[in-house]
Amino acid sequence: MLAAVENKPASVEAKPVLRVEGLKAYYQMNYFGVRREVRAVDDVSLTIKRNEIYGIAGESSSGKSSLIKTIAGAITPPLRVVEGSVKFDFGGKELDVYAQRPAMKAARWKHLSYVMQGSMNVLNPVRKVKHAFHDFAFKHMGLSEGEFRARVESHLQRIGLDPRVLESYPHQLSGGMRQRLTIGLATVCEPEFIIADEPTTALDVLVQQDVLALIKGVQQRMGSSIIFVTHDMTVHAAIADRIGIVYAGRLVEEGPTLDVFQRPQHPYTAHLIASLPRIGDTRKRVALGGKPPNLADPPSGCRFHPRCPLAVDKCKSENPPLLARNTGRVACWRAGEVEAA
Amino acid sequence: MFKILRDLLRYNIEFAIGFVLTLAIFLFALAHFWAPLPDNAIYLLPPDMPPSAQYWFGTTSRGQDVLWQMSSAIWNTMLFGLSVTILSRLLAVAVGMISGYLGGKWDEFLMTINDTMIALPNIPILLLVYFVMRDQMSWPVLALTAALLGWNYDARLIRSVTLSLRNREFTRHAVFAGMSVPQILVRQHLPYVMPVIFFTAMNNLIWAIGLEVTLSVLGFSDINRPTIGGMIYWANQHQAIIAGIWWWIAFPIIAVVLLFLGLFLLAISVNEYIDPRSRLSRMGA
Amino acid sequence: MSALLELEDVNKDYRVGGFLDRSTLHAVKHVSFTLDAEKPEIFTVVGESGSGKTTTARMILGNETPTSGTLRFMGKGIAQVRTRKERLDFMSRVQPIFQNPFEAFNPLTTLDYYLFSTARRFLGLKDKAAVDAATDKALQHVGLSLAEVRGRYSHELSGGQLQRIAVARALIPGPKLIVADEPVSMVDASLRMSIVNLFRELRDTLGVSIIYITHDLSTAYYISDRVIIMHKGDVVEAGRAEEVLGNPTHEYSRALRSAVLPPDPVVASAIIREKLRAI
Numbered sequence: 089m090l091a092a093v094e095n096k097p098a099s100v101e102a103k104p105v106l107r108v109e110g111l112k113a114y115y116q117m118n119y120f121g122v123r124r125e126v127r128a129v130d131d132v133s134l135t136i137k138r139n140e141i142y143g144i145a146g147e148s149s150s151g152k153s154s155l156i157k158t159i160a161g162a163i164t165p166p167l168r169v170v171e172g173s174v175k176f177d178f179g180g181k182e183l184d185v186y187a188q189r190p191a192m193k194a195a196r197w198k199h200l201s202y203v204m205q206g207s208m209n210v211l212n213p214v215r216k217v218k219h220a221f222h223d224f225a226f227k228h229m230g231l232s233e234g235e236f237r238a239r240v241e242s243h244l245q246r247i248g249l250d251p252r253v254l255e256s257y258p259h260q261l262s263g264g265m266r267q268r269l270t271i272g273l274a275t276v277c278e279p280e281f282i283i284a285d286e287p288t289t290a291l292d293v294l295v296q297q298d299v300l301a302l303i304k305g306v307q308q309r310m311g312s313s314i315i316f317v318t319h320d321m322t323v324h325a326a327i328a329d330r331i332g333i334v335y336a337g338r339l340v341e342e343g344p345t346l347d348v349f350q351r352p353q354h355p356y357t358a359h360l361i362a363s364l365p366r367i368g369d370t371r372k373r374v375a376l377g378g379k380p381p382n383l384a385d386p387p388s389g390c391r392f393h394p395r396c397p398l399a400v401d402k403c404k405s406e407n408p409p410l411l412a413r414n415t416g417r418v419a420c421w422r423a424g425e426v427e428a429a
Numbered sequence: 430m431f432k433i434l435r436d437l438l439r440y441n442i443e444f445a446i447g448f449v450l451t452l453a454i455f456l457f458a459l460a461h462f463w464a465p466l467p468d469n470a471i472y473l474l475p476p477d478m479p480p481s482a483q484y485w486f487g488t489t490s491r492g493q494d495v496l497w498q499m500s501s502a503i504w505n506t507m508l509f510g511l512s513v514t515i516l517s518r519l520l521a522v523a524v525g526m527i528s529g530y531l532g533g534k535w536d537e538f539l540m541t542i543n544d545t546m547i548a549l550p551n552i553p554i555l556l557l558v559y560f561v562m563r564d565q566m567s568w569p570v571l572a573l574t575a576a577l578l579g580w581n582y583d584a585r586l587i588r589s590v591t592l593s594l595r596n597r598e599f600t601r602h603a604v605f606a607g608m609s610v611p612q613i614l615v616r617q618h619l620p621y622v623m624p625v626i627f628f629t630a631m632n633n634l635i636w637a638i639g640l641e642v643t644l645s646v647l648g649f650s651d652i653n654r655p656t657i658g659g660m661i662y663w664a665n666q667h668q669a670i671i672a673g674i675w676w677w678i679a680f681p682i683i684a685v686v687l688l689f690l691g692l693f694l695l696a697i698s699v700n701e702y703i704d705p706r707s708r709l710s711r712m713g714a
Numbered sequence: 715m716s717a718l719l720e721l722e723d724v725n726k727d728y729r730v731g732g733f734l735d736r737s738t739l740h741a742v743k744h745v746s747f748t749l750d751a752e753k754p755e756i757f758t759v760v761g762e763s764g765s766g767k768t769t770t771a772r773m774i775l776g777n778e779t780p781t782s783g784t785l786r787f788m789g790k791g792i793a794q795v796r797t798r799k800e801r802l803d804f805m806s807r808v809q810p811i812f813q814n815p816f817e818a819f820n821p822l823t824t825l826d827y828y829l830f831s832t833a834r835r836f837l838g839l840k841d842k843a844a845v846d847a848a849t850d851k852a853l854q855h856v857g858l859s860l861a862e863v864r865g866r867y868s869h870e871l872s873g874g875q876l877q878r879i880a881v882a883r884a885l886i887p888g889p890k891l892i893v894a895d896e897p898v899s900m901v902d903a904s905l906r907m908s909i910v911n912l913f914r915e916l917r918d919t920l921g922v923s924i925i926y927i928t929h930d931l932s933t934a935y936y937i938s939d940r941v942i943i944m945h946k947g948d949v950v951e952a953g954r955a956e957e958v959l960g961n962p963t964h965e966y967s968r969a970l971r972s973a974v975l976p977p978d979p980v981v982a983s984a985i986i987r988e989k990l991r992a993i
Contacts, residue, residue: 118440119711147902148873292762293929293973301989308990319903322975326982345979356904363907364977365932367959373936375908379872598817601777605810606828606883607802607835620822709821712867 103177104135105281105313106159111172113158126383128154128167130337133410136313138280141304143328143345144317145360147380151337152317153285159315160202160283161185161192176200178280198228201274203284203303203316210270211258217269218254225276243276246309247302264295268302275306282307284316288323300327321364325349330416333357336381336391343416353418356392358426390421398422437702444702447694454688458507461500468493468501468655480676487676490667499681501655503688506638509572509656513637514630516576517583522626524580525587526614530595540588547581552643554578559649571650575640583629587622594618624704631696635689657681717786718751718890718923719774724783726769742766742773742780743947749891749925751788754917758926758934758955760970761944767927770944771895774925775810776801788890806836809884811894815876815901819868825876826864829853829883836887852882855920856912874905881912885920892916895927910937931974935959943967 113129128151136142146152157163159174174185178199185192204210211220221240229236241251249268258266267287274282287303288296304327307314318324324331324345332342333354341354352358363373378395381387387394393403402421410419418424437444466473472492480487486495528539558574559566594600594617603613638657644650645658652659664670664677701707726742743766749757761767772778773785776792785792787808795804812818819825826849833839833848850860856878868876877897884892894913898906910933916922928934934941938955943966951964962968975982 122711322977325979326986365936367935373907376904598812599820602818606832
């Protein structure tokens with residue numbers, strides 16, 4: 089049953105742009121003798137191909153934000169990398185995030201950039217927008233002031249913003265425009281890899297689709313890869329090529345978006361998708377019992393077993409490995425049995 | 430309680446140093462109850478003796494043992510300082526929290542009083558009280574006066590903390606759970622105000638002791654009762670520095686500096702311990 | 715028909731701006747609706763941020779007074795509730811559920827303190843055993859028990875559990891109306907439906923009416939009997955949930971309806987591709 093189905097390489101010619109291997113990152117704290125270790129990222133391995141959008145789904149405090157922070161090399165104590173590696177491949181040159189810090193610093197924004205959740209955190213409220221572009225991108229582009237300005241203006245036009253916004257202050261712009269600006273800021277250097285943390289969560293519903301379309305459009309034009317995190321499954325449905333489901337610090341399922349939605353292999357994924365309400369349907373949705381695990385004291389074996397309708401004795405004692413199955417990977421002793429249940 | 434003390438001593442070096450310093454000085458001050466001579470007696474010992482095996486810290490020009498004078502002086506000065514601090518903290522907390530939580534007319538009324546008192550100059554007011562009271566001027570009266578002058582800034586600070594807490598969802602929830610205003614203030618808000626109280630207490634104590642020294646040096650207090658300020662006053666009267674009786678001034682000042690240092694270390698480490706964020710981290714949030 | 719809650723041409727204005735550019739913000743404009751006392755229902759107010767939905771909720775709870783118009787609860791004007799006794803009486807029949815369960819409980823206070831306080835104050839219980847019994851009964855309604863909650867702090871429980879405890883607390887005085895402002899927006903997806911289902915149960919088994927304030931059309935459709943859609947203070951559309959959300963007629967409600975992405979990759983990605991072509 090668990091026989092590895094032949095994993096069809098998506099593109100043989102291109103090496104993956106990101107390889108994460110056996111990554112473990114823990115919060116290690118000590119308060120007046122109370123020692124705590126929170127395993128926010130626990131043995132995660134994944135690869136991201138060129139020209140794809142990879143969505144990471146998970147609930148609050150599942151470790152999904154810690155995971156992308158660790159991938160970005162943007163962690164601060166008490167969060168520390170305990171084991172494993174994060175390697176990027178920018179234009180054929182390998183870059184180990186935690187072994188080559190100076191090279192990593194130089195690659196920031198030029199090859200690797202971020203779209204953050206609260207656009208106001210990026211844009212300084214008392215400075216005009218153009219300064220943000222200058223601060224973030226100018227030194228990476230190697231252009232003269234005039235050329236830089238022209239490049240920024242044409243870039244903004246392409247993402248549907250009037251270049252005059254450069255002369256305004258952030259508070260003069262709407263939330264949707266600000267989020268467009270942060271996307272513009274993250275993509276002006278045409279990076280090969282973009283990390284996005286809940287890019288649409290703080291936005292009004294009416295502009296959400298436009299922002300998603302913008303992200304997708306920019307990605308298609310530049311051929312870059314995006315890894316993005318959100319708890320909102322409908323956003324994943326709309327733009328992700330592949331999805332990884334994170335539960336309690338571990339990657340429990342991964343696969344092409346359509347397959348994950350239509351044939352979820354892990355009981356947790358299946359539940360997550362079945363519980364989504366839709367307009368036009370008032371059939372009763374069953375909620376999952378129990379509570380999300382405490383990462384400082386996670387359950388033994390499979391971390392989902394206390395809430396899992398399919399759990400057997402083996403699930404309580406042995407941690408299921410993430411194995412290839414159908415078109416993706418899944419970490420469950422009873423993978424694929426969920427439809428029968 | 431004992432466990433908290435043990436944890437603090439074991440895991441916080443600042444607390445350990447502060448605790449040892451403060452305890453040592455406290456025990457030293459406590460010893461004045463067993464002093465061989467009454468602390469207001471003068472000319473019972475040979476004057477102006479330098480530190481020696483018999484008189485460890487020397488004797489004063491008034492024939493007193495500096496060691497035992499200091500012991501009494503620290504006790505009295507601390508008693509004064511702590512009285513001022515505790516009284517003024519109670520005032521600051523009451524005014525700040527009520528003003529911040531009730532808002533409206535109460536807030537306006539209390540803050541008008543508060544701001545008026547901020548504008549009053551401390552030393553002239555105290556001198557005025559001294560001249561009015563004259564012979565009835567005792568240290569508790571002085572402490573009360575100082576306490577009435579020393580709470581205004583901190584009340585404003587506490588008010589602003591309460592103001593932000595008032596708009597938190599848990600406060601609205603508490604109202605709908607039928608909690609009364611005192612319940613909300615004491616159970617819900619006080620834990621967040623505690624660090625402010627501790628932190629300002631330290632400043633206030635230093636201010637109060639400084640005030641006592643200033644008034645004593647000027648002679649505007651009961652000069653027959655030994656205090657740190659009183660010792661400096663007498664040393665000055667006898668021109669101790671010119672006469673080379675350095676031990677009369679040096680030892681009291683060193684003691685006060687050590688005491689401040691000890692209290693300061695205690696205050697910052699306890700503050701860190703009772704801070705809501707650190708409390709939550711220890712509880713496992 | 716006797717009315718549980720009546721809103722009659724309710725308006726709320728705020729003064730905004732400084733000395734020079736002072737202006738008036740009409741947060742809520744001419745809102746009227748009535749909830750029937752005999753027929754408990756889930757009445758949903760849908761709107762984006764700035765639509766006036768939260769201001770409306772706060773006026774119903776008596777935390778804000780309207781600039782003009784009247785709100786009546788069981789025939790009595792909410793603005794006329796003044797003394798502490800009247801206020802407690804009102805609160806025993808109208809209870810709120812807050813948005814963020816982690817914010818609604820003080821992290822340094824045990825959760826049971828809120829429950830016990832409610833039982834003591836509103837039910838007038840003095841005896842500890844009686845307080846425990848009343849609390850436990852309310853917790854049973856939400857699928858919990860006092861044994862699970864006693865002595866716990868908010869960080870020890872999940873958002874979904876906390877929100878259920880908040881509902882249990884609101885149930886203790888035996889309210890007729892619960893006003894829930896975005897009660898599931900901060901709750902994880904796997905736990906969200908348990909709260910939403912709970913509201914249905916309260917309506918059906920306890921006969922409690924619920925005003926559900928939300929920006930999420932999908933859950934609104936799932937549980938509501940009636941819906942109003944608010945936009946910049948105005949009610950743009952009102953009616954039965956299936957009609958208003960299934961087949962909206964007003965321009966704004968149609969835009970809102972089409973902004974909802976379905977949880978289906980085929981349809982959702984097609985919508986995004988369509989948008990992409992339009993850019």
